[in-house]
Amino acid sequence: MSTLARCTARPFVMPKIMPTRLELYDNSTSRWLFNDHEQRALRHVDYNVQELISSACVSVGATACTEMIKIAEGSLNKVFRLTFNNDQTAIARIPSTRMFGSGVSWATASEVATLHAMRNVVKLRVPKVLAWAKDATNPVGSPYIILEDIAGVPLHHEWTLPETRGEPVRKMVRAVCNIMAGAAYLPYARLGGLYFREDFPSQPQPPLLPEAFARRFSDFEASSTVGPIANLLWWRPFHDEPEFNRGPWDNIEDCIRSAIALERRAVQRHREDPSSLCFTRSKMEDLDEVERLLSNVEAMAPRIDVVFSTMKHPGWSTHGNIVHPDLRANNLIVPPRTEDNIKSRLAKPVVIDWQGASILPFPFQARIPHVVAFEPTIVYPDGTPWISINGNVVSPLPDIELSPEQQVVAEAECRRAHRQTAFVETLTRGLPEWNVTLSNEFFSELFRPLFQGVLRTCADGPLDLRYLLMGIEQLSVHLLGPVPFSFTEQERKAHRREMKQSRIYEARLQLLRNRLDCTDDGRVDKEQYETAMEELKKAKNEWNEEEYGAPFPFEDGKWGAHL
Helix, strand or coil: CHHHCCCCCCCCCCCCECCCHHHHHCCCCEEECCCHHHHHHHCCCCCCHHHHHHHHHHHHCCCCEEEEEEEEECCCEEEEEEEECCCCEEEEEEECHHHHHHHHHHHHHHHHHHHHHHHHCCCCCCCCEEEEECCCCCCCCCCEEEEECCCCEEHHHCCCCCCCCCHHHHHHHHHHHHHHHHHCCCCECCEEEEEEHHHCCCCCCCCCCCHHHHHHCHHHHHHEEEECCCCHHHCCCCCCCCCCCCCCECCHHHHHHHHHHHHHHHHHHHHHCHHHHCCCCCCHHHHHHHHHHHHHHHHHHHHHHHHHHHCCCHHHCCCEEEECCCCCHHHEEECCCCCCCCCCCCCCCEECCCCCCEEECHHHHCCCCHHHCCCCCCECCCCCECEEEECCEEEECCCCCCCHHHHHHHHHHHHHHHHHHHHHHHHHCCCHHHHHHHHCHHHHHHHCCHHHHHHCHHHHCCHHHHHHHHHHHHHCCCCCCCCCCCCCHHHHHHHHHHHHHHHHHHHHHHHHHHHHCCCCCCEEEHHHHHHHHHHHHHHHHHCCHHHHCCCCCCCCCCCCCCC
């Protein structure tokens, strides 16, 4: 669109304050306790920094950039704040092209179109896009987005602090509910990702919205369309083949079949090169089961419409809503704290990072987002969490002694648990369609994780997808009718044994992560790397493979989420 022109003019003066070469092109803040070389290589980017600065100058009407600093980076992007000689600032974002592979152009174009729709049509508080390019065929040599610089701080800096409680928390919970309801306001006629029509110049485009909404939002209908899904899950390693169907789809059945086709291709590639199973949790002998499980999903796919009709919401199968992929505290920007805004500042957050936003059926939107989700970290050795939620009741287990450090964590867990119950109560009050999905086991625990289960079956092993399908089979009498697959009692017993061992392993893995202060794939702050490596050596010597049911997990060549 003309208001989001891809900048081509080139004023350039090198800023006096610049990031180091490492900060510009590599992950400069993290190290990995295993697979360090592979993880860092995946996050390396190549681009022309002078051209990026030039485009940013044009986007804000400046003749020079006086300062460029790196303010954030994750697996998917490097983020810089630029200050200009006209006293303006802007944010420049470079995506990790190796992480997305051939999907990076779709991810960039779809995010820009989504931000435009959320800001100008739905009226959510999101950053304004100042300039962008969706692929490497521009002077920067990489996709990029220049965004307005939102004055404020990420919510995660204070969201877990003991003093963040009471009315400010209630305001934030209501704000999160409004964000999700706003994103779900428009029903899209197809499933996939949102784009500008100019991204498909030679293709006729079907309607964007159902007829009643298309008349009300005629400008939006004329300028936008639904295209391929841009979420990384659909473009990750062994899925990065552009010719596969990633949408748009007319219904959820077609969407599921496309996911199955992608994962079947991954199975084929692993069979052709068994060494490629490095970095996964699957072995060659698992691939036969993976294929059987995918066939079960395929056989069940036509019956998903039946579930929607029993919920009296048949449009859920064919109409989609925008789903933010990662609604967590560090993606919500709030004003800096002052004496005057202590109670009000959390009421109207700005939502950033819409990269990977998708158009999916309503049950994918009606979920508990990360920012208010309770995820227990204090667990018994058998995997039982210390705190559990039953309905709106938060229940700590009795008779457990906690160290002073654990007590701090336990109090934080209680706050998170209460925030989750407050969110569910606030969101579902007066919105029965949201309550249907949040309270329904099929939607909340089995259907919503299905794409993750299918598209990561090879990467994570067959256990998760088998768990989902066994749960669906048990619920089928009430929802689906008889499903066209079944598991034998022997298979169920074997699965229960594996699940029991998995819970023990996951509990030990959580204790290990807590001990090393690292993520699932071993990421630590760069300053803590040497200390963590020393602690890792001790942890490896203490690991009991027979008791925990698996070899020590943090070694080169072992599982990595993005590898």
